[in-house]
Amino acid sequence: MAFDSTIFFDQLFSEAYLRGALLSLSLAIASQIGAVIIGFGLALGKSSKFAVVRSLCTSYIWFFRAVPALLLLLLMWNGLPQLSPVFQKEWYSPFLAAFIGLALAEGAFMAEIIRSALMSVDDGQQLAARALGMTRGQVLFKVVLPQATRVALPPTGNEFIGMVKYTSLASVISLQELLTTAQMGVAVTFRYAEYYAAATVYYLVIVSVLMLLQNRVERRFTWTSTPTRRRFPALSRAGAAGSPKQTTTQEKVPA
Amino acid sequence: MKTPPLLEVQNLHKSYNNVEVLGGVDFTVRRGQVKALLGPSGSGKSTILRMISLLEPADSGTILLDGEPIGVIGGRVDVRPAPERVLARQRTAIGMVFQKFNLFPHLDATRNVMSGLTTVLKVPKKEAREQALEMLDRVGLSARAHAYPAELSGGQQQRVAIARALVMKPKLMLFDEPTSALDPELVREVLDVMEKLASDGMTMVVVTHEMRFARSVASEVALFDSGQIVEQAPPDRFFDAPEHERTRRFLAHMH
Numbered sequence: 155m156a157f158d159s160t161i162f163f164d165q166l167f168s169e170a171y172l173r174g175a176l177l178s179l180s181l182a183i184a185s186q187i188g189a190v191i192i193g194f195g196l197a198l199g200k201s202s203k204f205a206v207v208r209s210l211c212t213s214y215i216w217f218f219r220a221v222p223a224l225l226l227l228l229l230m231w232n233g234l235p236q237l238s239p240v241f242q243k244e245w246y247s248p249f250l251a252a253f254i255g256l257a258l259a260e261g262a263f264m265a266e267i268i269r270s271a272l273m274s275v276d277d278g279q280q281l282a283a284r285a286l287g288m289t290r291g292q293v294l295f296k297v298v299l300p301q302a303t304r305v306a307l308p309p310t311g312n313e314f315i316g317m318v319k320y321t322s323l324a325s326v327i328s329l330q331e332l333l334t335t336a337q338m339g340v341a342v343t344f345r346y347a348e349y350y351a352a353a354t355v356y357y358l359v360i361v362s363v364l365m366l367l368q369n370r371v372e373r374r375f376t377w378t379s380t381p382t383r384r385r386f387p388a389l390s391r392a393g394a395a396g397s398p399k400q401t402t403t404q405e406k407v408p409a
Numbered sequence: 410m411k412t413p414p415l416l417e418v419q420n421l422h423k424s425y426n427n428v429e430v431l432g433g434v435d436f437t438v439r440r441g442q443v444k445a446l447l448g449p450s451g452s453g454k455s456t457i458l459r460m461i462s463l464l465e466p467a468d469s470g471t472i473l474l475d476g477e478p479i480g481v482i483g484g485r486v487d488v489r490p491a492p493e494r495v496l497a498r499q500r501t502a503i504g505m506v507f508q509k510f511n512l513f514p515h516l517d518a519t520r521n522v523m524s525g526l527t528t529v530l531k532v533p534k535k536e537a538r539e540q541a542l543e544m545l546d547r548v549g550l551s552a553r554a555h556a557y558p559a560e561l562s563g564g565q566q567q568r569v570a571i572a573r574a575l576v577m578k579p580k581l582m583l584f585d586e587p588t589s590a591l592d593p594e595l596v597r598e599v600l601d602v603m604e605k606l607a608s609d610g611m612t613m614v615v616v617t618h619e620m621r622f623a624r625s626v627a628s629e630v631a632l633f634d635s636g637q638i639v640e641q642a643p644p645d646r647f648f649d650a651p652e653h654e655r656t657r658r659f660l661a662h663m664h
Contacts, residue, residue, distance in 0.1 A: 282511035282570075285462055286525035286577065287501035290493060296528055300515045377515050377557045 157347050165339060165352040174335035175356040181252055181331060182318040188257030189317075190310070193264025200269055211265070218262035223255065224323050230255040231327035252324035260317060267313070271306035272298060304375040311368035315361050332356055413476035415440045415612045416461070416581055421470035423456055423636075430456045431467070432636040438581075438629075443613045445623035445644075447659070448633030454616045457633075458583045461614065462505040466490045474502060475580065501529055504574030508586040510566040512558040512573070518545060519554045522573045530577070544572040548602050564595030568602055575606070582606065584615040620663050624648055632656050 165171055199211035218226075230251040235241040275298050283297040322333040330338075336353040340346055414437040423431040431453045438444045446454040459465045461472055463480050472479050479499045482491045491499070512521050522541035526532040532540070545554050548568040558566055567587055574582060584603065588596040600622050607613060607626050617623060623630050624644045631641035632655070640647065640656045651657050 276511075278507060278509050278511035279513065281464055282505075282507060282513070283524075284464060284497070285500055285503075285505035285507075286573070287497050287529040288525075289497045292528050296524065297513055301513075304515070375515075378560060379517060379555050379557055 155345075157351075158345065159348075161343070161345050162348040162351055165349055166355060170335050170339075171332070171352055171356060174330060174332040174353075175360065177249070177329065178318065178321045178331040178356075179360055181249060181256070181321045181324065181329070182314065184253050185256035185260060185321070186314050186317050188253065189260035189264045189313075190268075192257060192261030193266075193268045196261065196265035197269035197272055200265065201272075215262045215265055218259050221259070223259045223320055224326065226259050227252055227255040227323055227327050248324065248327045248329035251327055252321070252329050256317065256320055256324075260313065260320075263313060264310070267306050267309045268302070271302035274305045275301045304372075304377075307368070307372050307375065311364070311372075314368075315364055318360055318364070319357065412440070413473070414438060415442075415475060416614070417471075417473040417476075418457070418461065419471040419473070421457065421460060421472070422468045423453075423460065423465075424468055430636050431460070433470070434636070434638055436631060436638060436641060438612055438614060440612055441610045442628040443607045443615065443626055445627035445630045446614065446616045446633055447618070447620075447623060447630060449659070452633040453636040454633040455585050458505070458585045458614065458616055461581075462503050462583050463496045463500050464505075474499075497529075501525070501577055502580045504577060504579035504582040506567070506570050506574055506582070506584045506587050508589050510558070510563070510570045510590070512566050512570055514558050517555050517557050518550060518561070518569045521558070521569055522576050525573065525577050540576055541572070544576045545569070547575070548572045549598070562595055563591045564598045567591065567599045571599075571602055571606075580612065582611055582613045584613065584617070586616050586618065588617070588619060618663075620648075620660075632659055634659075 196211045196214060199207050200215075202208050202211075231248060234251070235246070240246075279297050279301065280293050283293040288296065321331055324331055325334040325337060328334070332353050336349045339349040343349070416438040418434060418436050421431050421434040422429070434453070434457060436444070446457070448454045456465075460467045460480075466480060471481075478488075480491055480496065481488045482495060483489050512518075513524060516524060519538060519541050522544055523534075523537040526537035526540060527534060542551065542554055545551050548571055550565060550568055550572070553561060553565060556565075558569070561569065571587075587603070588599050591599065596619070600619065603613070603615070603622070604626050615622075615627070627644050629641055630644050630647040632639045632647075632653075634655055640651060640653045642651075647656070648660065651660065
């Protein structure tokens with residue numbers, strides 16, 4: 155069976171795939187937001203003055219970094235309802251189970267990213283903010299967090315892209331996201347290549363858009379009055395300092 | 410009727426890990442006076458600014474601002490360190506300028522100066538902006554009002570930092586080696602701003618290595634050594650006829 159491009163394009167522009175892609179994307183967005191909130195709490199908790207809070211956070215991170223996301227989703231979807239009838243009700247959807255599972259797991263990874271970002275902010279910043287009379291909350295949200303965000307953005311973008319792909323794991327708990335959509339088509343037609351290729355295109359498009367978005371957001375954090383496209387200020391400054399020297403020596407040689 | 414001195418420091422003690430940094434320091438600063446604190450590094454002169462600015466609690470001793478004890482609550486008998494919220498409010502009366510400027514890198518010069526007004530004093534944005542621009546003009550930086558800290562020279566950054574503290578209308582300004590991190594050719598512009606401030610009647614405590622500044626601007630000069638004040642006197646007597654051998658040795662090293 156050769157690759158049938160008619161089937162491929164039919165599927166690519168079908169409503170089922172579009173729905174699947176939207177579901178994948180919304181699950182990824184929701185889970186990542188949940189993970190950022192959990193991670194922020196854990197990051198603060200890990201620097202708490204109470205030893206109990208610190209070790210609770212450390213245990214959380216240890217547990218959710220160790221358990222595979224796939225296993226976690228199965229636990230959420232099949233394990234929880236077995237333990238408590240609450241989760242057997244209608245409201246507990248595959249989407250909700252996947253959201254909880256992915257947010258919990260990713261939260262452990264975000265905790266480390268956010269913690270290191272918070273630690274990267276110079277100590278003088280909180281001193282200056284407190285000297286102005288800011289309270290602890292104001293210091294955190296007005297001064298430290300905006301600066302930590304810049305540091306956390308690139309790795310968080312990375313994690314988010316990972317999250318988009320992790321949503322495909324939810325196919326095992328019957329969530330009709332992209333991969334499930336493809337597999338359902340495959341099960342009826344046995345057209346593996348066409349159906350999987352259509353899903354691949356969607357993942358490529360989603361991740362490309364996210365990368366562009368990340369670029370734009372990062373540019374907002376350059377903190378200069380003139381828009382600049384320099385990606386590595388340290389490197390370009392070294393280059394700028396080096397180049398005039400070169401021209402002067404070059405000028406001297408012919409003279 | 411005699412008014413109390415603006416700042417009165419009584420018997421201040423501070424130790425870090427059982428190493429005594431301040432061993433009972435007393436001094437007073439009258440309204441409109443400029444007090445210069447000199448001394449070798451590690452002598453405790455910067456530590457005392459941190460205590461007065463309420464960024465760190467003293468182990469014991471009293472700090473009176475305008476005759477009122479600050480940094481503590483309770484009566485004469487049960488004195489306790491004040492909670493952070495109270496400290497934050499009290500800090501607004503004291504302006505602090507740091508050796509490393511500590512401007513907020515994510516805000517332009519204007520918004521750096523505005524930050525205390527809007528966040529702490531809840532001044533409306535428009536009004537805060539006007540006050541900030543006025544203050545930037547006072548330190549000679551109205552042309553750089555929209556530059557970010559990374560786009561300013563060290564001297565310009567320090568002048569923004571002074572404006573940021575001044576705009577809060579503090580009763581007292583503290584300077585912790587304000588020119589020590591600057592290239593030599595940028596020192597003058599910062600000292601000029603400080604001299605103007607002194608002649609406008611601002612009460613100031615300045616930790617510095619600038620002997621000429623201490624001599625020409627200070628109303629009184631104090632020498633710190635090993636956590637204690639060795640000698641304090643008006644500048645002409647301090648520099649031309651010091652009483653203590655330690656002062657003579659220190660001055661000999663500085664010239």
